[in-house]
Amino acid sequence: xxxxxxxxxxxxxxxxxxxxxxxxxxxxxxxxxxxxxxxxxxxxxxxxxxxxxxxxxxxxxxxxxxxxxxxxxxxxxxxxxxxxxxxxxxxxxxxxxxxxxxxxxxxxxxxxxxxxxxxxxxxxxxxxxxxxxxxxxxxxxxxxxxxxxxxxxxxxxxxxxxxxxxxxxxxxxxxxxxxxxxxxxxxxxxxxxxxxxxxxxxxxxxxxxxxxxxxxxxxxxxxxxxxxxxxxxxxxxxxxxxxxxxxxxxxxxxxxxxxxxxxxxxxxxxxxxxxxxxxxxxxxxxxxxxxxxxxxxxxxxxxxxxxxxxxxxxxxxxxxxxxxxxxxxxxxxxxxxxxxxxxxxxxxxxxxxxxxxxxxxxxxxxxxxxxxxxxxxxxxxxxxxxxxxxxxxxxxxxxxxxxxxxxxxxxxxxxxxxxxxxxxxxxxxxxxxxxxxxxxxxxxxxxxxxxxxxxxxxxxxxxxxxxxx
Numbered sequence: 219x220x221x222x223x224x225x226x227x228x229x230x231x232x233x234x235x236x237x238x239x240x241x242x243x244x245x246x247x248x249x250x251x252x253x254x255x256x257x258x259x260x261x262x263x264x265x266x267x268x269x270x271x272x273x274x275x276x277x278x279x280x281x282x283x284x285x286x287x288x289x290x291x292x293x294x295x296x297x298x299x300x301x302x303x304x305x306x307x308x309x310x311x312x313x314x315x316x317x318x319x320x321x322x323x324x325x326x327x328x329x330x331x332x333x334x335x336x337x338x339x340x341x342x343x344x345x346x347x348x349x350x351x352x353x354x355x356x357x358x359x360x361x362x363x364x365x366x367x368x369x370x371x372x373x374x375x376x377x378x379x380x381x382x383x384x385x386x387x388x389x390x391x392x393x394x395x396x397x398x399x400x401x402x403x404x405x406x407x408x409x410x411x412x413x414x415x416x417x418x419x420x421x422x423x424x425x426x427x428x429x430x431x432x433x434x435x436x437x438x439x440x441x442x443x444x445x446x447x448x449x450x451x452x453x454x455x456x457x458x459x460x461x462x463x464x465x466x467x468x469x470x471x472x473x474x475x476x477x478x479x480x481x482x483x484x485x486x487x488x489x490x491x492x493x494x495x496x497x498x499x500x501x502x503x504x505x506x507x508x509x510x511x512x513x514x515x516x517x518x519x520x521x522x523x524x525x526x527x528x529x530x531x532x533x534x535x536x537x538x539x540x541x542x543x544x545x546x547x548x549x550x551x552x553x554x555x556x557x558x559x560x561x562x563x564x565x566x567x568x569x570x571x572x573x574x575x576x577x578x579x580x581x582x583x584x585x586x587x588x589x590x591x592x593x594x595x596x597x598x599x600x601x602x603x604x605x606x607x608x609x610x611x612x613x614x615x616x617x618x619x620x621x622x623x624x625x626x627x628x629x630x631x632x633x634x635x636x637x638x639x640x641x642x643x644x645x646x647x648x649x650x651x652x653x654x655x656x657x658x659x660x661x662x663x664x665x666x667x668x669x670x671x672x673x674x675x676x677x678x679x680x681x682x683x684x685x686x687x
Contacts, residue, residue, distance in 0.1 A: 224271070227264050228493055231257045236489075247344050247552055248583055250489050254496020265497065272494040272559070276456070277443075278487030279556050281480055283457040284442050286372055287464020288473055298366055305363065305533045306370025309547075313339035313525045320517060326571070329385045333561050334575055336378055338518055340371045342551040342583060349546065349590050360539040360593075363530065364546055375553045376461050379560055386564035410445060410459075414466035422472050426650035426665050438476045439483070441467075457556065471653050471664045474646065478672035495555045495576060503573040504581075511574065515581050519589075522548035542593045549586045550579030618644040621679045623668035623687045625652050625661070632686055633661050644677045 231253035239249030257264040265271070318335030322328055346368060355361045418441075425437045442463050449459025467473050504511050523544040530540035558575045561567040567575070620636055622629050625647035633656075636643040645663040647653050656663035666673040668687075679685055 224265050224267065227257055228253075228271075228490065232489060232493065243587055244584070245345050245586075246489070247342065247492055248580070250492035251496035251499070251580060254493035255499050255501070256496075257493075258497030258499070260497075260500055260502070268494065268497045271490070272498065275487060275491040275494040276559070278484060278489070278491040280446050280456050280460040281442065281484035282488055283376070284446075284460035284464040285477065285480060285484055287461040288467050288477055289464075298369075301363060301366035301533070302370050305529055306367045308529045308532065309367055309526055310336070310339045310371060310374050312529065313522050316521050316525065317518070320521070330561065330566050330571060333378070333382060333385060333557065333566060334571070336374075337554040337557040337561075337575070338550050338578070339522070340374065340551040340553045340557075341368060341522075341547040342549050342586070343368045343372060344552055345549065345583060345586050346546055349586070353590075353593075360535075360542040360546070363535060363539065364543050367526075367543070367547060371551070371553070375556065376458055378557055379457050382557065382560045382564055382566060386561075386566040410448060410462060411466065414445075414463075418466055419470055419472075422470070422665075423650055423654055426472065426653075431667065434475065435479045438479050441476075442480065471657055472666075474644075474664045474673050474676040475666035475670075477676040478666065478670055481672055481676075492552070492555070495559070498573075499576055499580070500573050503570070503577050511577060511581070514574065514578050515585075518550065518578055518582060519548045519585070538594050545589045545593050548589065549582035554579045618642050618662075618678045618682050620644075620684045620686060621646065621674065621677055621682045623674070623685065625649075625656055625663045629686075630656065630661065633663070637661070644682075646673060646677055 232250065235253040235256065236246050236249035239252060240246055255261050258268060259266060314332075314336035316335070317338050318328075318331045321331035321334055326334065346364060350358075350361045350364070422434075422437065425434055442460055445463040445466075446456040446459035449462060450456045467476055526547050527540045527544040530543050531537070535543070555576065558567060558572055562569070562572045619641055620632075620643040622632055622636075622643060622645040625633070625645040629645055629647070633643060633645050637660075643662060645656070645661060646666045646668040647656070647663055648665070648667050650665060653663050653665045664677065666677070668674060674685075
C-alpha cells in the first residue's frame with residue numbers, strides 16, 4: 219500500500235503544481251521540480267523513499283534518449299552541419315572547458331570539474347523551445363540558430379553519459395584497463411547494431427502480422443528496455459543503449475507506430491524523473507552559502523552568454539541575433555540533472571557537489587523567462603543567416619507534403635501519383651503484409667494505426683499540406 223500512497227501523492231502534486239507553473243509561464247520542468255521539493259524530505263516530508271523512486275524514474279531518461287535516436291535525421295543534420303556541428307560544438311566545448319577551469323580554480327577535482335563543466339554547458343531544450351514557440355520565433359533567424367545549438371547539445375549527452383563511468387575509474391585504471399573495457403563495450407554495441415540490422419525488422423514484421431496492438435506495444439517496450447539493459451551490462455549507461463535502439467528503428471517502417479506508443483511513457487516517466495530530482499534537492503545548500511551559490515549562478519550565466527555571443531559572431535551571425543541567442547541559452551538544462559545524477563551514482567560527485575550543481579541549474583532556469591524578456595523582437599538578417607534560411611527548405615525537402623492514411627488499392631494508386639509527380643509523401647497502414655509489399659516496390663509506407671493521433675503526428679501530419687484518408 220505504501221507504493222500506492224506514494225503514487226497518489228506524486229500524481230496529486232504534479233496535477234496541482236505543474237499547471238500552476240505553466241500558467242505563470244515558468245515551464246513544466248520547474249513545475250515538476252517544485253512538486254518534488256514540496257512532497258520530498260526537504261518539504262512536507264510526505265515521501266521518504268527518494269532513491270527507489272529515482273531508480274524507477276530514470277526510465278524516463280531512457281525513453282527520452284530512445285526518442286532522440288529514433289527522430290534523428292542524418293540528412294537534415296548534414297544539411298545543417300555548419301550550424302549544428304560548427305556553432306553547436308564550439309559552444310559546448312569552449313563553455314565546458316572554461317567552466318571546468320573555473321571550477322578547478324575553486325578546488326573542485328579535475329575529473330568531477332570536467333563533467334560538471336560540460337554538463338553546465340548544456341542548455342534547456344524544453345525551456346528554450348517553449349519560449350520560442352510562445353514568442354512565435356522558432357523560425358526566426360536566431361530561433362533556428364538556437365535550435366541548431368540545442369540539437370548538438372542533445373547529441374552531446376550520449377558521449378557525456380558514456381564518459382561518466384570512465385572518469386569514475388581510479389587513476390591506476392585509466393590506461394590499459396580502461397581501453398580494454400572500452401573495446402569490450404564497443405564490441406557489444408557492434409553486436410547489438412549488427413543483430414538489430416538483421417533480426418529486428420523480421421521480428422517486428424512477424425509481431426505486427428500475427429499479434430495485436432497490445433503485443434506490438436509490449437514488443438516495443440521490450441526492445442527499448444532490453445537493448446538498454448544489454449548495453450548497461452557492457453559498462454555503458456542504459457540511456458546510451460536506448461539511444462542506440464532508437465537509431466536501429468529510425469529507418470524502419472515501424473518508427474511512427476513505435477514512436478506513438480513510447481511517447482506517453484516518456485512524458486510520464488520523464489516528469490517523474492524531474493519530481494525525483496526535486497525530492498533530492500536540499501534548499502539548505504542555498505541558505506548555508508548564499509553568496510557562493512549566487513556567485514556560481516552569475517559565473518554560469520556570464521560565461522555561457524559570452525561564449526554563445528562570441529561563437530555566433532564567429533559563424534557570421536550579426537550582433538542582434540547573437541545577443542538574442544546569448545539571452546536565450548545561458549541557463550543550465552534538464553540533461554544536466556541526468557548527467558549529474560549519473561555522476562552521483564558512480565561516485566564521481568559527492569552529495570554536496572551534486573546539490574550545488576542542481577541548485578545552480580534550477581536557479582538559472584528560474585531566471586530564463588526574465589532574460590528572454592530582454593530579447594529583441596526584430597532580429598536583422600545576416601549573410602550567414604540568409605544562407606541558413608535559404609538552406610531550410612532544402613533541409614525540410616524530405617518532410618512529407620502529403621500523408622496517406624491507408625495503403626490499400628486506392629492508397630497505393632495515390633502514392634503512385636505522388637511518386638510520379640515527385641511530391642514527398644508518407645503512407646500509414648496497419649496491415650503488415652501491405653506495408654512489406656509496398657516497401658518492396660519502393661513505396662514510402664510505414665506500419666501504424668492511422669486513427670491514432672500520435673501516429674499521424676509522428677508521421678508529420680502537422681507539417682504536411684494534405685491528409686488523404
